[in-house]
Amino acid sequence: MEILSSIQNGILTLEFNRPERKNAITAAMYQSMADALTAAETDTAVRAILLVGKPEIFTAGNDLEDFMKTAPAGGAIEDRSVYKFMMALSGATKPIVAAVAGNAVGIGTTLLMHCDLVYAADNAKFSMPFVQLGLCPEFASSLLLTQIAGYPRAAEKLMLGEAFGAQEALEMGLISKVLPVDALRAFAEGQAAKLVALPASSIRVTKELMKAARKAPTSVAIAAENIHFGKMLSSPEAKEAFMAFFQKRKPDFTQFA
Ligand SMILES: C/C=C/C(=O)SCCNC(=O)CCNC(=O)[C@H](O)C(C)(C)COP(=O)(O)OP(=O)(O)OC[C@H]1O[C@@H](n2cnc3c(N)ncnc32)[C@H](O)[C@@H]1OP(=O)(O)O
Numbered sequence: 001m002e003i004l005s006s007i008q009n010g011i012l013t014l015e016f017n018r019p020e021r022k023n024a025i026t027a028a029m030y031q032s033m034a035d036a037l038t039a040a041e042t043d044t045a046v047r048a049i050l051l052v053g054k055p056e057i058f059t060a061g062n063d064l065e066d067f068m069k070t071a072p073a074g075g076a077i078e079d080r081s082v083y084k085f086m087m088a089l090s091g092a093t094k095p096i097v098a099a100v101a102g103n104a105v106g107i108g109t110t111l112l113m114h115c116d117l118v119y120a121a122d123n124a125k126f127s128m129p130f131v132q133l134g135l136c137p138e139f140a141s142s143l144l145l146t147q148i149a150g151y152p153r154a155a156e157k158l159m160l161g162e163a164f165g166a167q168e169a170l171e172m173g174l175i176s177k178v179l180p181v182d183a184l185r186a187f188a189e190g191q192a193a194k195l196v197a198l199p200a201s202s203i204r205v206t207k208e209l210m211k212a213a214r215k216a217p218t219s220v221a222i223a224a225e226n227i228h229f230g231k232m233l234s235s236p237e238a239k240e241a242f243m244a245f246f247q248k249r250k251p252d253f254t255q256f257a
Pocket residue numbers: 020021022024025059060061062063064065082103105106107108129130133138245246
């Protein structure tokens with residue numbers, strides 16, 4: 001099972017479990033998380049959601065082989081499991097806690113902006129190398145990171161795509177606490193348990209109110225990003241970037257105007 005899913009004491013825990021591929025997320029993994037989140041919406045046994053990886057890796061982002069396979073097929077983004085997962089995550093009415101240790105690449109960082117309580121280990125590394133892959137930001141990261149971190153810092157992270165550590169993520173407001181890697185999971189579970197014990201209706205309304213102002217702009221940003229992202233996935237620049245990754249070499253973008 002590449003996504004471990006369990007419900008215990010009111011907490012739905014979703015755990016990336018593909019360490020041999022650095023927890024890179026395949027279409028099947030997105031689908032299984034989308035299904036679990038959708039089911040959780042109406043399951044009274046679930047009062048909080050916890051998203052975790054392994055102590056050495058959160059996720060290497062979208063599986064790049066999947067990107068190469070699915071790109072030319074095209075089709076509506078709404079039919080793709082990544083879209084179903086991200087819509088289920090961003091539209092979840094129950095509180096979501098994320099705990100990041102190791103690398104959180106691409107969608108691994110983007111998805112955090114749709115969670116509620118976000119904690120990181122001192123070994124966490126965040127990056128959004130969309131431009132480096134010949135792509136563009138996705139799932140409202142172009143909007144939300146700008147709101148969270150301010151334009152100059154967001155531009156640096158989204159244009160240069162360089163990795164940054166937990167301390168910088170804390171300063172920019174992407175996460176709310178840094179913990180020793182060995183303490184991260186227990187701390188996040190404890191925070192989720194606190195949410196479970198609180199009145200679910202108050203949590204639900206608080207979340208709704210807090211997210212109300214960004215709801216419409218988030219949808220607009222996602223739709224605009226999708227148009228570009230879908231086209232860019234099959235661009236020569238992206239193909240060169242994906243091939244270069246698997247051939248363990250630097251991409252050569254100078255061949256493209
Ligand atoms: C809509 C969504 C958008 C996005 O998410 S865009 C972002 C896509 N993701 C990436 O570009 C990240 C690619 N991966 C990496 O940069 C690196 O990995 C890490 C920094 C995460 C870790 O580096 P290291 O510790 O040196 O591990 P390793 O040797 O690169 O990876 C171990 C094995 O895992 C495979 N792998 C890693 N990431 C992915 C991936 N994203 N998709 C498919 N496979 C991946 C490798 O190829 C390799 O495999 P082998 O052992 O056979 O050489």
